[in-house]
Amino acid sequence: MSQSSGFKSIAVVREVESPENPGGLEKRVSIVPHDIAALVATGAQVYVETGAGLGVDFSDQEYVDAGAVLQSAEEIYKNKDLIIKFKGPSIQSIQEMRSGCTLLCMAHFGSFPDRAKILETRKINVIAMEEIVESPKAESDQSICSRMAMVTALQPFLRNNTIGGLDVRVVGWSTRTIAAIRRAGNRDPRSLGVLQTDVKIEDLDAVGDSTLYFVDTSTLNNTSLLDHLKNTGSHIFDLAEFEEKHGSRVVQEWRESHPALPFGLRRIQCLHQTGQAGARYGLKLLAQNKPDLDVEKVNALILGYGNVAQGAMRELYDQGVGQINVLGQTHTKSGRIEYWLNDVDLIVNGADQPVHLRGRNYLITNEHMKDNIRDGSVVIDLVGGSPTNRSPVEPVLTCTFLDKPHFVQDGVTVSALWGWPMLGMMRETAIIYSAQIVDVLTGPENLIAGLSSIAPGVKRALVCGPHNI
Secondary structure (H helix, E strand, O other), X not given: OOOOOOXXXXXXXXXXOEOOEHHHOOOOOOOOHHXXXXXXXXXXXXXXXOOOOHHHOOOHHHHHHOOOXXXXXXXXXXXXXXXXXXXXXXXXXXXXXXXXXXXXXXXXXXXXXXXXXXXXXXXXEEEEHHHXXXXXXXXXXXXXXXXXXXXXXXXXXXXXOOHHHOEEEEEOOOOOOHHHHHHHHOXXXXXXEEEOOOOOHHHOOXXXXXXXXXXXXXXXXXXXXXXXXXXXXXXXXXXXXXXXXXXXXXXXXXXXXOOOOOOOOEOOOOXXXXXXXXXXXXXXXXXXXXXXXXXXXXXXXXXXXXXXHHHHHHHHHXXXXXXXXXXXXXXXXXXXXHHHHOOOOEEEEOOOXXXXXXXXXXXXXXXXXXXXXXXXXXXXXXXXXXXXXXXXXXXXXXXXXXXXXXXXXXXXXXXXXXXXXXXOOHHHHHHHHHXXXXXXXXOOOOHHHOOOOOOHHHHOOEEEOOOOO
16 A cells, blocks of 8 residues: 555454463454444445454444444455554464554554564554654643642742642542642642542641642532631632632633643543553452451552543542542652651552663662561552563563452562553443544544654654555
8 A cells, every 4th residue: 555545444453362462351442333434434444353342342243334344363454554453463463464554553662572573574564552642732721720720829839939848638639620730749749639528627637837728619518627727727729719710811821821732642542541440459459458448548649640640549539538649750759758658558650750760760669568568558550561661660570461460579469450441441441442543543633544644643653664565
């Protein structure tokens, strides 16, 4: 196929055993029947491998009804312009691909260098789904307002250079407070915690002039809490009041002074669901290890405050964990993180690191496992890695898989599952991924047109090629 002629034949293949899918336990399908019609409407012939959707309860007949042609495993890879799958390919299937075709998948080239070399030798164009990003970056009004509310709330402490001694408590996790939590995290207060809206006054761990409570009275009915905080001299900032008085103005001013960045967030991702699934599993393991520990008393620690970490916050919050402590970059440095580890029950790592720090800098070390973290505690690593692309959690030499999802080291249970949403969220996340993939193909990026006019947010994800055969 000439790169300028677009993708005329598309294969949606079944997930099978591969380097990152031992035992073939990944059952999701990259395109669900509902989204097949959008590909067919482009004029492309869409082929679906027999049984591709059965693992998440989509029948072959549903694909046929949507306009696809079924093909066997022996036929599906042959003579296709574009091959779409979820996980990276098996070594055997690479040999069946035509040189010059394009493979769209979660490629993870850094974690599987041997497979990457084979794909390059075979001259297969590879677009790594996990590397495709928005171009330009999109920002919602709600996110901007939430962020600027926290900026305003922290301003007096930054101006007086007292931010390093400030304890920030966000009362209530919601989509309205996500950006505020992120902004607070990267301003480096002494501590940052997320509390339940019905938090008991006796459970407050910080009050007074060095404490800021960030609340949203549009969802908070706990007036006794606000009265108590006022009496203690704690600082209170209300997102709902800020939004009502200043929301439209600050959003307009922000957009006028902040041109859109050339690249933004991942276009194909279930990062929030990854955090949810990981935290959910962490609480399950913790309940097994410490059956007498009430969930509201769990000492929970989240490293990072990005998309994955926010999903973990949501899950812990929804399950009733009383206070969720959130650590930013400076809090995780050696000499500081130990303070947080000594009494922890559950650690969820959502903090990734640049490539040059992987394998060199660890946030949770083997020494921490021995000396700081108590027996029976749980470490959930949402970042994962491999021997060539190490996780910030030193005990994790490589991701764990569904056939052995966790291990115990020095009395501490550790899990770093590859593909967290597979843990009870397969069908739900398959539907989400499918819609995102088809939108990249037929929406703003128009990837279906081929590689000759590839969009900037996709071009950076072309990890192998372009090969025009």
